[in-house]
Amino acid sequence: MTTTWASGDGRAVAVDVAPTRPRTQPRLLIAVSGVVVVVLLAPLVFLLIEAHGVGLDTVVHLIWRPLTATLLWNTVRLTVVVTILCAVIGTSAAWCVERTDLPGRRIWAVLVVVPFAIPDFVVSFGWASLSTWVQGFRGAVVVMTLAVYPLVYLPVAASLRGADPGQEEIARSLGLGPWKTFVRVTLGQARSAILGGCVLVALVLLAEYGAFEILGYQTFTTEIFTEFQVSFDVPTACALSLVLVVLSVVILSGDLVARGRGQVARTGAFAQRMSHRHPLGRARVPVLAGFVALVGLALGVPIGASVYWMFEGGSHALTGVSIVDAGWHTALYSATAAALATVMALPVALLAVRHPDRKSKIFERSTYLVLAMPGLVIALALSYFSERYVDGLGYQRAPLLIVAYSILFFPLALVGVRASVAYAPVSLDEVARSLGHRRLAVFGRVTLPLVGPGLAASFCLVFLAAVTELTATLILVPTGVQTLSTQFWAYQQNLSYGQAAPFALVIIAIAAVPSYVLARYFDRLPTRATAST
């Protein structure tokens, strides 16, 4: 039995178990990854150019005004409250599904993930259209918690599944009570996954637009949009975006610091076995009721509201594109972007996993900066570069929108690709090379088939996110074309709920497929490969 020390998220494991021998620098890989990183960081460059254009004094002046304090307070308090709620709900749901004898575990495992497929603005529409109670801060807390808790659930469930149940048993045998065992051992094992999930939740909250716009809740992102809409004021929007980027960097680096400290020992990295499931006993009924309530609120309300409005909505006053046309364009753009993002993620992931050094780490980490930028900023940046340097090439054409999606959702693609690359033993590549295959041939015949499922998962993740994207789409969508989300938005904005509802339902239907695939994929994946998502 070998003892392997791994960082909590399991990143180091796959590398440690396969002894790496000194290899030549993969120049092609570095070059391609470099290009990808440059593309990804272009929006940040745009922000800096804009800020530089108006001068530091003006930027400081723009940031230092009464509204910023309100926005900061609104954004931070919402982020803190929702992140905590998601951590509690996501972790307890994951623990119940993975570690207890909850009846119908397999079904709950899928049902609690599906809300991830429902766009936040649809959840928000569902709640806000049914009750005026769901407005402002209160509304934002309810809606966002229900919309994003799966981001904690998914990694925590994966990590609990893979963690060694022996530790719990030892703790219990040494006399630790069940509650203390849970807090000290189980939570300790899932700690890095919980943190990773919380970071994603916080970042999503910072960048959310549609849901808050419907709920009338002002955050940095909604205000950036307003500035852009109302006052012909790109510099102000950019100054506020810089604040947003700083907030996101704080969250990302907080994650790094916390992660660096936690070390979870694991005995027998490959010895996965079913853990003993805790009997729920008398808690069975309340826990089941909790699951029914969670799924009912997160899934039932938005779907129910959409169905209700479809039949109860008023006169169909507006014209718009047909649902088939919008659906086709949505699927086309999203699928192309998903493929592109996955391809872009491959070299960066390979470099990070197979050649872990300072350079590849910087490459990988810098791509997470994309998470700090809202879709609006990325769309503005691409328009800017297109107008400024390539004479408007691609402007308001499908390719630019697809590139925007690929940049926006690159980090999601990287998660899946990285996990599968880490899972594919490098030794197989080495065997193939020792048998005389050239590096590219090895990549095509050995590496790709091994990482295939992970690539599919990445594709699904990006596809899912792109189908529900709103802000960048509003700016970059080709003239005369509507996607499902922009057409939904147009109807919703005009209070034509009856016409908006079918679009919401089609978005949910389209997104449900990849989210089901994903739930199944992460369900089967050994934990050590899921880099804390």
Next chain:
Amino acid sequence: MLASLAVASSLLAACGGSSDSASQSITLYNGQHEQTTDSLVAGFEKATGIQVNVRNDDEDTLADEIVTEGSHSPADVIYTENTPAVQFLQDKHLLADVDPSTLAHTPSQYNSQQGQWVGVSARVSVLIYNPALIARSALPTSVLQLSDPKYKGLLAFAAGETDFQPIVTSVAHTYGDPAALTWLEGIKANAGTHVYPDNETIADLVNRGAVAFGVVNQYYWYRMGAELGASNLKAQITYFAPHDPGYVIDISPAAILKSSDHQAAAQKFLAYITSKQGQEIIAHSISFEYPIASGVTTSQTETPFDQLQPNPITIAQLGDGATAISLLKKAGLL
């Protein structure tokens, strides 16, 4: 001399257009409500055979895009809810002159003084209120009273909505910037969390009783009635006192981009939407905007346009909204 040049150029443009109009298409940047635009576009396409590609977005976003796009903007025509966006483009010298014959369709006080945009339709600011939450007699009669502390928690408004800026401009024009700022701070305190992103939200929430009253333009209430049906329409509207600074007419204008390669077709579009035919479409439309050109009046059951008693502020005085925006920023509303 200038006038004759303009006529000559428009004649030339008209000649150029007649040869290729059958297969032509123009791109319209539409910041106006889709309800209004779609029926106008359909009528125009049918009448001329010129196809119109419509790009819908917020009017200021579109104006920003046009500035960014510069000389290769895909837009030929821009049509917006309010004048500040086109006024802004006019100040940046991005607009072409509108045919004098088209300008003549609309009363001159509703057109650009420089002749680079034409007024197409109008709306008027009102108070929307829920009688279950506040009696009509308790409502303010002047926009200034909105900042009265007795309305704390009752008032809603949309600081970021383009329709709100003309009211701010009007208040500042009448009472001066410092008074306008104090007023804005007062209504901000009164509204508390009821500061909403747009007028549709205000109309909806007042109707559902989430807030007592708010400031919107009249047509949001009529549209909501058309969408929800009379039985679900709980909210009512009322006007400010005659000539009050809050009683403001907003003009929806259209303009042609200087960079457009389809000047003739674009001129035709403007001529059409201000013609009797185009204005009749607006008059019967469920958008509930007031037609203002070619002598057409609304067919909907709303206060006739000529019976309104708005504040006499002119379009030029409304300007590009920069003063309003700067005041909103100082008050921490933007």
